[in-house]
Amino acid sequence: EAQVTQNPRYLITVTGKKLTVTCSQNMNHEYMSWYRQDPGLGLRQIYYSMNVEVTDKGDVPEGYKVSRKEKRNFPLILESPSPNQTSLYFCASSYKKGHNYEQYFGPGTRLTVT
Amino acid sequence: GEDVEQSLFLSVREGDSSVINCTYTDSSSTYLYWYKQEPGAGLQLLTYIFSNMDMKQDQRLTVLLNKKDKHLSLRIADTQTGDSAIYFCAERIGGSSNTGKLIFGQGTTLQVKP
Numbered sequence: 001e002a003q004v005t006q007n008p009r010y011l012i013t014v015t016g017k018k019l020t021v022t023c024s025q026n027m028n029h030e031y032m033s034w035y036r037q038d039p040g041l042g043l044r045q046i047y048y049s050m051n052v053e054v055t056d057k058g059d060v061p062e063g064y065k066v067s068r069k070e071k072r073n074f075p076l077i078l079e080s081p082s083p084n085q086t087s088l089y090f091c092a093s094s095y096k097k098g099h100n101y102e103q104y105f106g107p108g109t110r111l112t113v114t
Numbered sequence: 115g116e117d118v119e120q121s122l123f124l125s126v127r128e129g130d131s132s133v134i135n136c137t138y139t140d141s142s143s144t145y146l147y148w149y150k151q152e153p154g155a156g157l158q159l160l161t162y163i164f165s166n167m168d169m170k171q172d173q174r175l176t177v178l179l180n181k182k183d184k185h186l187s188l189r190i191a192d193t194q195t196g197d198s199a200i201y202f203c204a205e206r207i208g209g210s211s212n213t214g215k216l217i218f219g220q221g222t223t224l225q226v227k228p
Binding site: 004033035040041042043044045048058090092099100101102103104105106107108 | 118120122144145149154155156157158159162164202204206215216218219220221
């Protein structure tokens with residue numbers, strides 16, 4: 001089944017403790033991205049990757065890192081989490097269909113930083 | 115700048131039509147999307163429209179695009195309780211760069227009363 005998976009789905013952690021949220025897709029998509037969803041703000045892009053070893057900042061990259069060593073995986077790293085990073089995180093992958101990009105979202109990771 | 119605006123809440127009775135509205139600012143938008151998010155789930159692509167189209171119909175869903183006013187709407191005919199969810203409007207920007215970046219609105223919570 002074609003899908004985007006994220007782990008963990010739920011995480012409660014403390015300020016300053018490094019964490020990684022994994023994202024994996026089995027559709028051989030080149031383009032992947034991370035978003036955070038906050039009430040009243042919709043989804044905002046954190047980082048994106050157009051292919052292996054090619055990553056770039058989105059709109060809210062501060063406090064986050066990513067890597068793209070393999071096509072299927074795009075982990076999100078929080079080196080020193082802070083309470084303002086408490087949010088719902090979505091990974092997405094997409095491919096080009098004609099002139100359009102069809103984007104598939106993972107189920108989300110709810111992160112709480114105390 | 116890039117901005118997408120939606121009203122935050124809409125309540126309708128089962129069987130009525132729902133109309134969710136969205137405005138955007140970036141005139142270089144190529145595709146505009148509607149996503150549905152059910153409680154505890156990721157985003158599911160409902161439909162999309164290319165910027166040179168005025169209307170797209172897909173079963174109970176009708177998308178209207180007024181490019182002059184930068185206004186997008188989603189009409190759901192015969193709304194059912196299963197349609198209760200958050201609906202996100204999104205625009206793809208970047209023109210010829212084809213990054214696939216999406217700008218999301220804040221989301222409209224649709225409540226369907228029996």
